[in-house]
Structure formats: structure tokens, C-alpha cells
Amino acid sequence: MGKKDSNKITKVMLNKHRIEYFVFIIFGKLLTIFGFHSIKSTSKILAFLFFHIFKIRRQIVLNNLTIAFPKLTSSEINKLAYKNYKSIATTFLEIFSYKKLTKEDMKNIFSNKNFHIILEKYNENKGLIILTAHFGNWEYGAVATGLHLNLGINVLVKRQKNPYVAKWLNGFREQYDNVQINLGVSVRELYKTITDKKIVGIVGDQRGKRDGIKVNFFGQTTRTFPGTAAIAIKTQCPVLVMFCARQNDGNYEAIIEEINHLEFQGTKEEKIQQFNQKYMSILEKSIRKYPEQWFWMHNIWKY
Known part of the structure; x- marks a missing residue:
């Protein structure tokens, strides 16, 4: 690979990183626009989206909870999993809000x-x-x-x-x-x-x-x-x-x-x-x- 090709790849990666960062910051600002005290309500919205709609790593969470708590019913496992998504959402919203x-x-x-x-x-x-x-x-x-x-x-x-x-x-x-x-x-x-x-x-x-x-x-x-x-x-x-x-x-x-x-x-x-x-x-x-x-x-x- 030549120097020009290497520089081109580096430039593409930097642009990709800039776009990712822009989305990261805008996303964070939108979610925390109403301040630290809005985190509780916003976390419920995020938990609903990521657990029920996008289902991000949902099956892994359900499987892990079933292994860890075998005496819980399927309904109880689902409720606990949803609470887990809400807790994780709260954590990341708090991090986004640290400057406040x-x-x-x-x-x-x-x-x-x-x-x-x-x-x-x-x-x-x-x-x-x-x-x-x-x-x-x-x-x-x-x-x-x-x-x-x-x-x-x-x-x-x-x-x-x-x-x-x-x-x-x-x-x-x-x-x-x-x-x-x-x-x-x-x-x-x-x-x-x-x-x-x-x-x-x-x-x-x-x-x-x-x-x-x-x-x-x-x-x-x-x-x-x-x-x-x-x-x-x-x-x-x-x-x-x-x-x-x-x-x-x-x-x-x-x-x-x-x-x-x-x-x-x-x-x-x-x-x-x-x-x-x-x-x-x-x-x-x-x-x-x-x-x-x-x-x-x-x-x-x-x-």
C-alpha cells in the first residue's frame, strides 16, 4: 500500500470519527436538554425503545437472567430485564449530564x-x-x-x-x-x-x-x-x-x-x-x- 493510499484511508477514518462524534454529542444534548432531573423520565423512554423496539442484546440479557435466577417466571425475568435497561439508560444519561x-x-x-x-x-x-x-x-x-x-x-x-x-x-x-x-x-x-x-x-x-x-x-x-x-x-x-x-x-x-x-x-x-x-x-x-x-x-x- 502506497503512502497516498494510507493517507486516504486515514482521512476517511477521521471523517468517520468526526461524524460519529457529532452524532454522539447531539444525541447526548437532546437526551439531557431538560437537565439532570429529567433523567428518570428519559430513561424510561430509552428503555422502552432499546428493549421493546430495537431489542439490543435483549436475548443475551434474558438468557443471563434466566441462568442467574432460575426460580423466576418468564414474566418476572422480562420485568427484571426491562428494569435493567432502564438502569443502564440512567447511567449513560447521567454521564452525558455531568457538565450540569x-x-x-x-x-x-x-x-x-x-x-x-x-x-x-x-x-x-x-x-x-x-x-x-x-x-x-x-x-x-x-x-x-x-x-x-x-x-x-x-x-x-x-x-x-x-x-x-x-x-x-x-x-x-x-x-x-x-x-x-x-x-x-x-x-x-x-x-x-x-x-x-x-x-x-x-x-x-x-x-x-x-x-x-x-x-x-x-x-x-x-x-x-x-x-x-x-x-x-x-x-x-x-x-x-x-x-x-x-x-x-x-x-x-x-x-x-x-x-x-x-x-x-x-x-x-x-x-x-x-x-x-x-x-x-x-x-x-x-x-x-x-x-x-x-x-x-x-x-x-x-x-
């Missing part, structure tokens, strides 16, 4: 009663990993944690293909001294961040590869990635699992539990399996309490 919130607004929608647990572990001066999941509003959780503790969180995220959308998301994620680390960064750099006594936030509920770490999740086997567990075990830093659960009034409460991996026994591989199983068990417990708030669109039991 002041620093105090962001702090006030999060109860601070459990954040002292994070501060206590951070003050051990060993670095800290906060493991979260696609639960409630995980994006707001990272921002609110940094705000309440007055500490910058180093958030590990997947790099966006569209550079314009990525820049917009970066503006949201890097508010109030938070720092974004792109997924794919070298293990050495991530290791250094922790050994420098900093806080790293990681979303840990993605399905692993076919040969990944086996764990039990809602009575079924799934696969998980070994990376976070391996780094935690190597650095011996404390690890907290934190989920941001949406309450009936639209505010959030942080659910926080420690993974005390120093108690795990066996080989390195066995410790990693125990670590991942503990994380997934904590996640399952929170999902059972707030079943509509997890991202059931993951094909979590593919393997």
Missing part, C-alpha cells in the same frame, strides 16, 4: 458513610487497588471517590477507537485530579503506580479468555482475567471491592468489601484463582441485592 453538575452536586449524590474504609487502607501506605464492576454508575463512582477523599484515582480504562469520543470521556474521567491509564499499558507501569503508593481503580467483571481463570458465578462456570490478582499478590497491596449502588432517591451508596489476599494459601496460580473467586462472589452478592443494576448485556457465560 457542580463539584458539590457530585459529592452530594454519593453517601460518604463508607469512604473512610478507602482512606484507612490508603493510609497503610502500600498503594491500593479498588476493584469495581459495571454496576450502578461505575463512572460516577471513580469521580466521587476522588472528590470525597481529595485524592486522585488512577483509573484503568479501555482505549476508545474514536479519538474525539475518547477526548470527551477523558474530560469526564479526569475531573478533580483523577488520571486515566489506558488498558494495554505495560504491567511494569501499572506495578510502578501501585508501588508509588497510589490508588488504581479497575473494572474487573469482563469475561476472560477461553483459557482464563475458572470461577463460579451464580452456580455456573465462567472465565476471568488473572492480571489484577497477579499484581495485587506480587505487590501485597490492599484490595477493596467497591460498587456504587443507585438508591430509590437517585443518589448512590458505596458498597465496599476487602479482598484479604494475604490469607490465601497455595501456589501463585491457586492464589489467583482464590482472589478471582472472592471478587466474583462479592459481585454476585451485590447483584442479588440490586439485580437490575449490573450490566447483564455481557455474554458472561460464553465459555
Whole structure:
């Protein structure tokens, strides 16, 4: 391929990304035109469209819920699935609306009663990993944690293909001294961040590869990635699992539990399996309490 052909492809991709970004921004502005307090009603409209009309990943959601909650009737599964679409729509509308919130607004929608647990572990001066999941509003959780503790969180995220959308998301994620680390960064750099006594936030509920770490999740086997567990075990830093659960009034409460991996026994591989199983068990417990708030669109039991 010649240089001219390469430049032409690059130009086409940039134009495509600009169009996608334009649609992204216009769509977001239209949906949030009436402000933060219109989110509840707008989320119902989006849930109806994506669940009943466009049926985006609907069958995966229904299948997952049927596996996780076998005692529910078909009608109950459908009602729960619709609530899940509404919760996901609420999360994304909140993200689109972030510029309408002041620093105090962001702090006030999060109860601070459990954040002292994070501060206590951070003050051990060993670095800290906060493991979260696609639960409630995980994006707001990272921002609110940094705000309440007055500490910058180093958030590990997947790099966006569209550079314009990525820049917009970066503006949201890097508010109030938070720092974004792109997924794919070298293990050495991530290791250094922790050994420098900093806080790293990681979303840990993605399905692993076919040969990944086996764990039990809602009575079924799934696969998980070994990376976070391996780094935690190597650095011996404390690890907290934190989920941001949406309450009936639209505010959030942080659910926080420690993974005390120093108690795990066996080989390195066995410790990693125990670590991942503990994380997934904590996640399952929170999902059972707030079943509509997890991202059931993951094909979590593919393997």
C-alpha cells in the first residue's frame, strides 16, 4: 500500500470519527436538554425503545437472567430485564449530564458513610487497588471517590477507537485530579503506580479468555482475567471491592468489601484463582441485592 493510499484511508477514518462524534454529542444534548432531573423520565423512554423496539442484546440479557435466577417466571425475568435497561439508560444519561453538575452536586449524590474504609487502607501506605464492576454508575463512582477523599484515582480504562469520543470521556474521567491509564499499558507501569503508593481503580467483571481463570458465578462456570490478582499478590497491596449502588432517591451508596489476599494459601496460580473467586462472589452478592443494576448485556457465560 502506497503512502497516498494510507493517507486516504486515514482521512476517511477521521471523517468517520468526526461524524460519529457529532452524532454522539447531539444525541447526548437532546437526551439531557431538560437537565439532570429529567433523567428518570428519559430513561424510561430509552428503555422502552432499546428493549421493546430495537431489542439490543435483549436475548443475551434474558438468557443471563434466566441462568442467574432460575426460580423466576418468564414474566418476572422480562420485568427484571426491562428494569435493567432502564438502569443502564440512567447511567449513560447521567454521564452525558455531568457538565450540569457542580463539584458539590457530585459529592452530594454519593453517601460518604463508607469512604473512610478507602482512606484507612490508603493510609497503610502500600498503594491500593479498588476493584469495581459495571454496576450502578461505575463512572460516577471513580469521580466521587476522588472528590470525597481529595485524592486522585488512577483509573484503568479501555482505549476508545474514536479519538474525539475518547477526548470527551477523558474530560469526564479526569475531573478533580483523577488520571486515566489506558488498558494495554505495560504491567511494569501499572506495578510502578501501585508501588508509588497510589490508588488504581479497575473494572474487573469482563469475561476472560477461553483459557482464563475458572470461577463460579451464580452456580455456573465462567472465565476471568488473572492480571489484577497477579499484581495485587506480587505487590501485597490492599484490595477493596467497591460498587456504587443507585438508591430509590437517585443518589448512590458505596458498597465496599476487602479482598484479604494475604490469607490465601497455595501456589501463585491457586492464589489467583482464590482472589478471582472472592471478587466474583462479592459481585454476585451485590447483584442479588440490586439485580437490575449490573450490566447483564455481557455474554458472561460464553465459555
